[in-house]
Amino acid sequence: MQANFELDISPLVAWFESLGPAAMRRGVEKGLYRHNLAVMAKSQAIVPIGGPPTSPNDPAPGTLRESGTVLLPMWRDNTCECVLGYGGAAEAYALRQHEDLTYQHKAGQQAKYLEQPFDEEAPEALGRIADGMQEG
Amino acid sequence: MLADEIAQYLAGAGLGLVVGATSANGIFAVPFPIQAGDAATCVIEYPGLKPVRAMGPNLQPPIFEAAKFQVLSRDTPDNAQTCRRLQQSIWAALCHLSTTLVGSTGGSTYYGYIDGIQSAPFFLKQDDSARVYYVCNYMAWKAPSP
Numbered sequence: 001m002q003a004n005f006e007l008d009i010s011p012l013v014a015w016f017e018s019l020g021p022a023a024m025r026r027g028v029e030k031g032l033y034r035h036n037l038a039v040m041a042k043s044q045a046i047v048p049i050g051g052p053p054t055s056p057n058d059p060a061p062g063t064l065r066e067s068g069t070v071l072l073p074m075w076r077d078n079t080c081e082c083v084l085g086y087g088g089a090a091e092a093y094a095l096r097q098h099e100d101l102t103y104q105h106k107a108g109q110q111a112k113y114l115e116q117p118f119d120e121e122a123p124e125a126l127g128r129i130a131d132g133m134q135e136g
Numbered sequence: 137m138l139a140d141e142i143a144q145y146l147a148g149a150g151l152g153l154v155v156g157a158t159s160a161n162g163i164f165a166v167p168f169p170i171q172a173g174d175a176a177t178c179v180i181e182y183p184g185l186k187p188v189r190a191m192g193p194n195l196q197p198p199i200f201e202a203a204k205f206q207v208l209s210r211d212t213p214d215n216a217q218t219c220r221r222l223q224q225s226i227w228a229a230l231c232h233l234s235t236t237l238v239g240s241t242g243g244s245t246y247y248g249y250i251d252g253i254q255s256a257p258f259f260l261k262q263d264d265s266a267r268v269y270y271v272c273n274y275m276a277w278k279a280p281s282p
Contacts, residue, residue: 096260096261099206099260099271099273100260100261100269100271101167101180101182101206101208102167102168102180102208111182112182112183116182116183119183119184119185122185123186
């Protein structure tokens, strides 16, 4: 069985061209920033907080979670970079907490607290950028 | 299961690893058991990506999984270099691998492609006994394990 389709996307191309480079850049910035906010929101729900009973000697529970940051988009030539992550006061152990799958955590908290939300949200990234472009 | 198949493969890859050995150079398909020696390696699965499905009958399994796993090695502080070299050898044995692997319970699984998520293993930590830990994460595009 064979099915042939013809799809005329010239109106879509013309519409993108009509937006102009500045509007498209704004759309990319909006989309990427919103995407990273969504990743960070999911991450904040599972990032280890520390404290008793699993970390009874933790002097400042919640430091890692509070260090979660989403920076504003930055352009480098034609590449838009939007950085999110953890560190700051928790810099010494943020990576170790993320990578060590053998640590014991409280219910709902876990290692890979950034990679997993990033993977889960990845399919939505292009849609968010497209939405941003539509808004102009 | 993925961890079991990877552990079996690494044990046969000429790296001196022995599945379940508690004296030294044991490799385990679970996080380090209490009886594991100071020099040990373990394979730990963690959440990967959505599986790839194709049209088919009700409840047909995915045709491919995008699974992630971590290989973690530890050793005494005096053997930190040995531990790091072992991790590099594991990295070389896994990255760009396309093969069929057999688990300890029989059955075989096709692995289309394994690649390192990082470009090289990295130092993770020293534990309370001063043992050093090196680690690397991997992603496997594979058929579902039996």
